[in-house]
Amino acid sequence: MFSLLSYMLDIISKHIRLLTTDFSQSNHPWKKVSKWAGYTGILYLMPIFFINSNNLYSNIYQLLWVIQTAFVLASDYGWGGPTPHILHGIDRLLATCMVLSTIIITSLYLNPAFVIIGSLIPLYFVYQSMVAAKENNWNKYVLNHTLWHITGPIIVSYALYKIQLTHSLFE
Numbered sequence: 747m748f749s750l751l752s753y754m755l756d757i758i759s760k761h762i763r764l765l766t767t768d769f770s771q772s773n774h775p776w777k778k779v780s781k782w783a784g785y786t787g788i789l790y791l792m793p794i795f796f797i798n799s800n801n802l803y804s805n806i807y808q809l810l811w812v813i814q815t816a817f818v819l820a821s822d823y824g825w826g827g828p829t830p831h832i833l834h835g836i837d838r839l840l841a842t843c844m845v846l847s848t849i850i851i852t853s854l855y856l857n858p859a860f861v862i863i864g865s866l867i868p869l870y871f872v873y874q875s876m877v878a879a880k881e882n883n884w885n886k887y888v889l890n891h892t893l894w895h896i897t898g899p900i901i902v903s904y905a906l907y908k909i910q911l912t913h914s915l916f917e
Contacts, residue, residue, distance in 0.1 A: 760876065765842065769835030774879040777829070780888040784823020786895035790815035793899060796906035803916035810847075814840050818895070845869075848902050855909040864905055868898035 764773060794808040814837075821837035845865075852861045871894035878887035909915055 756880075761838075761842075764838055765835070769838075770830045770832050772830065772834050773838070773876070774887055775882060776884055776887075778884075779823050780891065781823070783888055783891040783895060784819065786892050787815065787818035787822050789895055789899040790818050791899075792903040793906055796903045796910060797915060798910050800914055801916055807847075807915070810840075810844065814844050822891075845898075848905070851915070852905045852909070855913055855915075856905060860905065860908075864901045868894050868901060871897060 764771060790811060793811045797804050797808050797811075799805050799808060817833060817837040817840055821831070821833040824833075849861060849865055852864065871890045874890035875887055875894060878884075878890055906915070
């Protein structure tokens with residue numbers, strides 16, 4: 747149990763380091779990119795279809811998902827590639843902000859159990875991606891990073907759909 751906690755703290759500290767001092771560094775040691783991790787980045791557009799554009803804040807939130815998608819694609823597959831590039835830091839910073847904002851928004855409107863379960867599933871794949879990078883296991887990294895790109899947008903989209911059924915977002 748202690749080793750798992752130690753391992754998680756190590757990964758969190760690496761993420762913080764990548765958000766600060768190593769901003770432009772890739773989050774994996776390989777000098778290659780995965781087509782699957784890159785292609786699935788397009789799924790970050792899904793949430794915009796589940797946000798009713800009924801106010802300025804909803805429109806801004808939709809725009810943030812479009813921007814996030816552009817940076818995921820650019821960082822994971824496009825211009826950023828495996829080499830140090832500012833796109834990695836921007837993608838990582840935006841992803842962190844979008845995850846936290848989604849958790850907060852979902853907490854305001856939905857059952858806390860949904861928030862916990864909905865958050866843990868994609869964050870598990872982020873965690874496993876970081877573990878794979880630390881273990882230098884390319885196949886495990888690709889699988890988990892791809893699953894992060896699939897589960898995150900699907901769960902966010904479902905949460906936004908559930909919110910829109912009974913509420914107007916940001917009102």
